[in-house]
Amino acid sequence: MQADWYFPEDADESTRLIYFQHGFLASGPIYSYTIAHLAERTDSIIVAPSLSSNFFSPSAEWVGGSTVQRAVADLFVGDRAALTESASAAAGYDVSLPEKFVLVGHSAGGTLVTSVAGFLADNGAIADLQGIVILDGVEPAGSPFVSSALSKLRGADYRPIYLISSDRYFWSRNGDMADKLQLARPEDFNGVNLVGGRHIDYMLGGNKIIQFAEYLTAGFSKPQNIDAAEILMAGWVNDLFSGTQSQGVYGSPGEQISIPTPAGTADAVVLPLGYPARPVWNPVLEAVLTAIFDFGGRNWFVYEPLPGHGVPVGGQAIRACAVSSCFR
Numbered sequence: 498m499q500a501d502w503y504f505p506e507d508a509d510e511s512t513r514l515i516y517f518q519h520g521f522l523a524s525g526p527i528y529s530y531t532i533a534h535l536a537e538r539t540d541s542i543i544v545a546p547s548l549s550s551n552f553f554s555p556s557a558e559w560v561g562g563s564t565v566q567r568a569v570a571d572l573f574v575g576d577r578a579a580l581t582e583s584a585s586a587a588a589g590y591d592v593s594l595p596e597k598f599v600l601v602g603h604s605a606g607g608t609l610v611t612s613v614a615g616f617l618a619d620n621g622a623i624a625d626l627q628g629i630v631i632l633d634g635v636e637p638a639g640s641p642f643v644s645s646a647l648s649k650l651r652g653a654d655y656r657p658i659y660l661i662s663s664d665r666y667f668w669s670r671n672g673d674m675a676d677k678l679q680l681a682r683p684e685d686f687n688g689v690n691l692v693g694g695r696h697i698d699y700m701l702g703g704n705k706i707i708q709f710a711e712y713l714t715a716g717f718s719k720p721q722n723i724d725a726a727e728i729l730m731a732g733w734v735n736d737l738f739s740g741t742q743s744q745g746v747y748g749s750p751g752e753q754i755s756i757p758t759p760a761g762t763a764d765a766v767v768l769p770l771g772y773p774a775r776p777v778w779n780p781v782l783e784a785v786l787t788a789i790f791d792f793g794g795r796n797w798f799v800y801e802p803l804p805g806h807g808v809p810v811g812g813q814a815i816r817a818c819a820v821s822s823c824f825r
Contacts, residue, residue, distance in 0.1 A: 502587035520604025530701035538731035570616035607634025615646030628737035634674035638794030660688035666777035668696035675770035724758035
């Protein structure tokens with residue numbers, strides 16, 4: 498699989514490592530601005546693999562399938578040879594990657610990184626995982642992975658999971674991820690809802706045509722929500738690495754929080770997720786689209802390899818993208 502790497506210009510022993518996963522029908526480069534800003538705000542090396550969205554894959558080798566999720570978890574086992582080889586190829590020199598890492602994922606990528614954490618508990622590599630940040634995570638109907646992972650991330654394997662949720666509407670599966678987190682961890686701080694948030698608040702890249710198409714598909718983002726999303730994710734990532742709650746935004750259930758940004762003040766509400774004052778989309782359109790995609794999730798999407806189509810997972814490598822990104 499192809500991967501884009503983002504490196505600090507002067508990496509040292511304080512530099513961190515983040516694995517960033519795109520969502521369904523997306524790729525790593527679509528998030529280039531989002532990832533570069535996150536890397537700069539957190540002094541992190543970030544790897545952003547581009548995975549298939551072919552949910553008909555009989556071997557479940559797509560962003561929502563278990564084969565890829567287990568393969569990603571295996572990247573962090575032992576000496577992490579595949580990750581190190583890829584990082585060194587992208588940088589053009591031998592790279593020694595930080596041991597501690599955080600998982601960040603958007604949409605279906607949020608399901609993937611949560612599932613990966615569960616598989617890390619299985620393969621013994623969870624010790625270096627500091628936590629997970631989910632950007633409007635979406636798990637298709639029929640997928641068992643989030644619930645399975647949450648059942649494993651307890652006791653010694655417990656890791657914080659922070660979610661930024663859009664309003665309830667089709668592209669967030671009507672807040673399904675927020676509800677699952679709240680059900681599994683009712684006493685925890687699980688994240689916030691950006692009021693008026695849209696599913697594309699976290700997808701900033703350099704191609705204006707693709708960016709406009711994203712807005713047409715999922716709704717136009719408020720500029721202050723885009724800025725607030727960057728502030729939230731960077732603050733939480735910094736706190737996950739430091740083991741504190743000094744830089745991120747936190748609060749009590751239902752608490753309303755104002756987040757000052759260069760584009761104006763964004764409003765957030767601490768989970769559990771409520772309901773918008775008015776439907777985001779036409780309710781009939783919402784119901785039709787939801788029914789179609791839920792039927793596909795339960796009947797067409799391949800989450801586990803079909804009989805005779807399983808593939809070995811251990812030892813798979815990430816191929817470095819030809820161009821890495823550096824920032825000051």
